[in-house]
Structure formats: C-alpha cells, structure tokens
Amino acid sequence: xxxxxxxxxxxxxxxxRKFSSEQISEEQxxxxxxxxxxxxxxxxxxxxEFVVVEQTDTICKLSECxxxxxxxxxxxxxxxxVAVNKEKSTAWxxxxxxxxxxxQLQAHSMGLGSCWVQVNGRMKDETVDTESYVRALLGMPxxxxxxxxxxxxxxVEHKNAFEEDKLQFExxxxxxxxxx
Ligand SMILES: Cc1cc2nc3c(=O)[nH]c(=O)nc-3n(C[C@H](O)[C@H](O)[C@H](O)COP(=O)(O)O)c2cc1C
Numbered sequence: 001x002x003x004x005x006x007x008x009x010x011x012x013x014x015x016x017r018k019f020s021s022e023q024i025s026e027e028q029x030x031x032x033x034x035x036x037x038x039x040x041x042x043x044x045x046x047x048x049e050f051v052v053v054e055q056t057d058t059i060c061k062l063s064e065c066x067x068x069x070x071x072x073x074x075x076x077x078x079x080x081x082v083a084v085n086k087e088k089s090t091a092w093x094x095x096x097x098x099x100x101x102x103x104q105l106q107a108h109s110m111g112l113g114s115c116w117v118q119v120n121g122r123m124k125d126e127t128v129d130t131e132s133y134v135r136a137l138l139g140m141p142x143x144x145x146x147x148x149x150x151x152x153x154x155x156v157e158h159k160n161a162f163e164e165d166k167l168q169f170e171x172x173x174x175x176x177x178x179x180x
Pocket of ligand 1: 013014015016017069070115116117118159
C-alpha cells in the first residue's frame with residue numbers, strides 16, 4: 001500500500017518551537033484561517049473566534065502567559081489564539097481543539113512549523129490564570145473560552161518524522177478493550 005500525501009503530512013508533522021523571523025504572507029495567513037473555518041463543530045455551531053497576532057510586543061506578552069511552556073513563542077512571527085463562545089457551543093474545548101489541529105496541519109502542508117501552547121486550565125502565576133491574562137491582553141469577553149494559542153513560523157529546527165513500526169499499536173484494541 002502506498003502512503004497518501006495526507007498520511008505523509010501526518011507522519012512528518014512535529015511540534016516546532018524555533019522559528020526564523022520571516023513573516024507569514026497574507027496568502028499563507030488566509031489559507032491557515034480558511035483551514036480553521038472548515039473544521040467541524042458540535043451541532044455545526046461554528047462558535048470559534050480566532051485572534052491572529054503578529055505584533056511583536058503583543059506576542060512577547062503572550063509568551064509570558066505561563067511560567068514554563070510558552071516562552072519559546074516569543075520568537076514566533078505569528079500566533080493564532082483559539083477561542084470558542086461557551087454559550088454557543090456544547091463542546092467548546094473539542095471545537096477549538098479540532099480547529100487548532102487543522103491550523104497546525106495546514107501550516108505544516110505549507111512548510112511552516114507550529115506548536116500548541118495550552119491556555120485553558122493553566123496558571124500564569126500563583127494568582128492569575130493564563131486564560132484571564134490572555135483575555136485581558138487581547139480584550140476578549142468572558143463568554144469566550146480560550147483553549148490554546150498556535151505559534152507558527154518558518155522552522156529553524158528539524159524534528160524526525162514518526163516511524164510507522166514504532167507507533168504504539170498496543171493502544172489499539174480489537175472489538176473490545178484488552179488489558180495489555
Ligand atoms: C493539548 C496540548 C497542549 C500542549 N501544550 C503545549 C504547551 O503549552 N507548550 C508546548 O511547548 N507544547 C505544547 N504542546 C505540544 C506537545 O508538547 C507536543 O505535541 C508533544 O510533545 C508531541 O510532540 P509532537 O507534536 O512533535 O509530535 C501541547 C500539545 C497539545 C495537544
């Protein structure tokens with residue numbers, strides 16, 4: 001069986017955290033957002049809201065949203081903040097997550113690298129949660145649940161593709177769950 005182009009895309013996508021300073025073109029940005037807007041949603045509510053950030057000072061502040069795990073974002077030329085209106089979606093985390101994965105795969109298909117930075121459920125410090133910090137910074141209302149930010153840019157690090165024979169096939173159960 002020959003691998004499809006889509007399978008190759010899945011196999012070679014890895015989280016990229018080191019980016020060149022090259023800006024993302026308008027055309028690339030448009031394709032990234034078109035991909036997000038084609039993601040499926042619960043009851044077809046399409047309740048997502050995407051904030052596309054390119055201003056260096058804003059990205060720098062966003063990268064400080066957590067004590068660890070977000071600092072690398074400082075050097076990303078583009079960050080897409082992915083949120084969903086919690087009053088309109090019955091599955092807002094899932095809706096945001098699928099759109100985020102679509103953005104990441106579209107980015108990879110264009111030779112761009114990306115990495116997810118978790119917002120929902122994380123703390124900036126002992127008193128401020130990450131979501132409130134990002135919300136205040138970008139002027140987003142309380143009705144929006146912010147799930148993550150996708151940092152995107154031209155990769156300056158190489159990550160190996162997945163090796164098919166090393167995938168965790170023990171996670172796959174036939175017909176019913178079997179303890180392994
Ligand atoms: C729900 C979720 C949250 C994540 N949060 C972060 C994060 O906050 N910071 C980060 O650097 N990477 C984050 N990642 C990226 C993972 O660390 C990465 O996907 C994982 O290590 C597997 O590596 P790969 O994407 O190269 O296959 C997150 C990924 C997911 C799916």
